[in-house]
Amino acid sequence: MNSALIGMPLAAVGEVGEGFFKKRTEGSLGCQASETHLFCWDWAKDNIDRYGTPTLQQFELVIISVLIGFAIAFALALLAQRFHLLRSPLLAGTGILFAIPSISFFLLLLPITGRGRLTAIVALSAYTLQIIYRNVMTGLDNVPESAKDAARGMGFTDRQILWKVEIPLAVPEIIGGLRIATVSTVALATLAVFAGGGGLGNNVLNEANLKFPTALVIALVIVVLMALACDVVLLTIQRLATPWRRAPKAAA
Amino acid sequence: MAAGPEGGGVTATLLPHLFGGFGGAFEFILHKQSSNVTGGNKVGGLEKTLELVWTQIYVSALALALAMVIAIPVALYFGHRGKGELIAVGIGNAGRAVPELVVIALVATVIGVGVPTLTIALAVLGIPSILTNTFVGIRQVDRATVDAARGLGMTEFEILRKVELPLSVQGILTGIRGSTVNIVATATIAPLIGVVTVGDYILGESIYGADGVLAGAIVVAILALIFEFALAGLQRRLTSKGLQLQAQ
Numbered sequence: 001m002n003s004a005l006i007g008m009p010l011a012a013v014g015e016v017g018e019g020f021f022k023k024r025t026e027g028s029l030g031c032q033a034s035e036t037h038l039f040c041w042d043w044a045k046d047n048i049d050r051y052g053t054p055t056l057q058q059f060e061l062v063i064i065s066v067l068i069g070f071a072i073a074f075a076l077a078l079l080a081q082r083f084h085l086l087r088s089p090l091l092a093g094t095g096i097l098f099a100i101p102s103i104s105f106f107l108l109l110l111p112i113t114g115r116g117r118l119t120a121i122v123a124l125s126a127y128t129l130q131i132i133y134r135n136v137m138t139g140l141d142n143v144p145e146s147a148k149d150a151a152r153g154m155g156f157t158d159r160q161i162l163w164k165v166e167i168p169l170a171v172p173e174i175i176g177g178l179r180i181a182t183v184s185t186v187a188l189a190t191l192a193v194f195a196g197g198g199g200l201g202n203n204v205l206n207e208a209n210l211k212f213p214t215a216l217v218i219a220l221v222i223v224v225l226m227a228l229a230c231d232v233v234l235l236t237i238q239r240l241a242t243p244w245r246r247a248p249k250a251a252a
Numbered sequence: 253m254a255a256g257p258e259g260g261g262v263t264a265t266l267l268p269h270l271f272g273g274f275g276g277a278f279e280f281i282l283h284k285q286s287s288n289v290t291g292g293n294k295v296g297g298l299e300k301t302l303e304l305v306w307t308q309i310y311v312s313a314l315a316l317a318l319a320m321v322i323a324i325p326v327a328l329y330f331g332h333r334g335k336g337e338l339i340a341v342g343i344g345n346a347g348r349a350v351p352e353l354v355v356i357a358l359v360a361t362v363i364g365v366g367v368p369t370l371t372i373a374l375a376v377l378g379i380p381s382i383l384t385n386t387f388v389g390i391r392q393v394d395r396a397t398v399d400a401a402r403g404l405g406m407t408e409f410e411i412l413r414k415v416e417l418p419l420s421v422q423g424i425l426t427g428i429r430g431s432t433v434n435i436v437a438t439a440t441i442a443p444l445i446g447v448v449t450v451g452d453y454i455l456g457e458s459i460y461g462a463d464g465v466l467a468g469a470i471v472v473a474i475l476a477l478i479f480e481f482a483l484a485g486l487q488r489r490l491t492s493k494g495l496q497l498q499a500q
Contacts, residue, residue, distance in 0.1 A: 038362060099480035100473045101437030103454060107469035111274060183348050190351035194454070204354050210444070216358040220351065227349035 040214045048218070050203065055222055057198035061189045062230070065121050066182050069128030074174075076129070077136035078162075087137070094130035102127065102188050106195035120197025124188060128181035135177025139170025172245065175238040179231055186227040190219070277466035280453075285463065295460055301450070301471060308449035308475065311367060312436045315374030319431055322375070323382035324424065331390025331420075332412050340387040347380025352438045356445055365446025373445065377438055378431035385430070389423020390416050425487040432479050440472050450475070 073094070080086045100108075105123040113119045143166045151165045167174075193201025200219045204210065279285070284297035330336040359373040393416045401415045440451035453460050453468030460467075 096477065096480075099433050099476055101433075101440060101476045103437070103440050103451075104469040104473040104476070107454065107465055108473060111466065180345075180348065183345070187349055187351045190353050200351075201353060204357050210357055211361050213358060213361050216354055216361065220354045220358065223351045223354065224349050231345075231349075 038213050039217055043212075043214050044218060047215070051200070051218060051222060054198060054200045054202050055226070058186070058189045058192070058200050058223075059226060061117070061120055061124060061192055061197060061199055062182065062185045062226075065124035065189075066128055066178070066185055068121065069125035069181060069185075070132055070178060072125070073129045073132035074136055077133050077140065080133075080137065081140055081162075090133065091130075091137075094133050097126045098130040102191050103194050106191060106197075110195065115196035117192075117197045119195040120189070120192035120199070123195065124185050124192070127188060128185060131181040131184070132174075132177045135173045135180075136170065139173030139177075140166055142173065143169045168242075171241050172238060175234055175241070179234045179238075182230045182234060183227045186230060187223060190223055274466065274470070276463035277470055280460070280463040280467040281471060285461070296453075296464060296467065301467070304448065304450045304452060305471060305475060307447065308436065308439045308442070308451075308472075311370055311374065311442060311447055311449065312432070312439045314367070314371045315378060315435050315439075316428070316432055318371055318375035319378035319382055319435070320428065323379045323427075324386055327383045327386035328390060328412060328417070331387045332408070332416060334391065337387070337391070340384055344380050344384030347377070347384075350377065352377055352434075353441060356438065356441050360445040367447055370439075370442055370445045370447045374435045374438055374442075378435045381430035381434065382424070382427040385423045385427025386420065389420030389427075392423065393419045421490055422487070425483070425490065429480070429483040429487065432483060433476055436476050436479055437472070440468075 076086075076090050076094075080090050097105075102123065105126065106119060109119045109122055113122055147165055147169060148161055151161045156164065189197075189199050190201045190204065192199040193205050200223060203219045204216060210216075280296040281301050282298050284294035284300075327340065330340060355377065356373055359369060363369050397415060397419070398411055401411045406414065439449050440454060442449040443452045443455050450468050450471045453464045454472075457465050
């Protein structure tokens with residue numbers, strides 16, 4: 001079992017490797033002796049730089065994956081809005097992708113896309129499809145018929161109605177979906193380490209840190225803070241994009 | 253160690269690569285393979301795989317039961333009273349931001365290894381989905397219906413059991429489904445907490461080789477999809493006819 005754990009991390013640490021051997025000072029070793037402490041400030045101060053690159057990697061994975069996922073899901077939703085026959089198949093299809101456990105997804109892509117960021121991005125964007133697709137559909141479905149009628153009465157074409165009436169009115173739900181997708185992707189990206197995609201999983205899945213609470217707590221805090229920050233940014237965008245909605249009630 | 257394709261070469265050689273990679277994995281699931289670290293002991297094979305699958309289902313079921321026992325009554329109570337909406341929705345949102353890998357590793361180091369610890373950790377990860385969806389399901393029951401039931405002289409408990417519960421089955425089952433898929437998926441990394449599930453193939457690349465890792469991924473994916481489809485079917489069957497008509 002022990003050797004089982006060592007095998008994976010060494011292969012997965014990859015590019016953060018160089019920082020890994022650089023800075024293991026005596027102070028941090030003293031901390032490791034008292035493993036029972038939930039958090040050791042000395043070690044944290046000494047080793048926080050090891051979290052820099054993985055944090056950036058994780059953030060990058062999230063941004064790229066969510067953007068790709070959003071573009072695809074949004075296009076699919078518009079397609080389904082146009083051709084109603086596609087609605088259920090698309091919902092079911094994205095649902096199946098969503099149900100595959102993320103670790104499996106990362107690993108199953110390995111023979112196809114190889115170890116690395118590409119695999120992580122493909123899997124992570126696939127996960128956002130279901131959430132965003134469903135929210136865009138709900139948003140578009142909830143646009144009141146009267147608003148569309150009014151636009152039609154003013155001489156809007158179908159295309160204008162879509163882009164100037166329906167989509168703006170659906171913004172709260174669309175960004176609501178984007179928020180859920182982004183927050184879950186931040187957490188999921190921790191598993192990108194299984195695809196060799198970098199990220200904070202590197203700071204968790206290695207032999208030394210796996211048994212050292214402080215190292216894990218730091219990773220946990222960074223992930224949760226990143227998710228929170230993304231959520232706040234998107235919530236702000238949602239408020240700015242919908243000035244007509246006085247009540248600041250989140251769609252999520 | 254079996255040579256898994258290591259990146260690159262995606263274009264012309266894609267197909268043989270693809271079948272080569274997955275073929276070895278299926279071979280690993282079905283028949284024992286020799287490993288170069290276990291000193292001649294063979295690894296993998298159908299019997300071992302099924303044993304690991306059984307462990308994964310078993311610990312997942314335990315955790316799901318615990319999560320349901322905690323989350324459903326709490327959500328029913330607060331949903332019926334109409335209190336704690338912010339907290340219920342907040343827990344659901346917070347649950348999404350939690351990286352399972354880190355939590356499982358942390359629980360293993362701080363609390364210790366074993367089935368009870370794992371059950372609690374998985375249950376904690378499964379609670380948000382059930383709690384939030386059950387709460388929202390109860391809250392979405394038409395207040396007029398509840399008032400009518402009250403007017404008929406039903407006690408609060410009867411209202412909950414005979415009116416709100418049947419009408420919110422959809423929400424409850426959506427929650428259970430989400431949490432089941434999450435728990436089964438997370439049980440994959442249970443070896444970190446000392447319980448050997450199918451995830452052992454995945455975490456033990458040095459023993460099982462690339463084929464073993466891929467085999468683990470395939471088995472876990474199939475397992476999760478079976479649960480997803482079974483629960484989706486159950487959800488369809490448990491929805492009352494009236495609600496099904498409404499949805500159409």
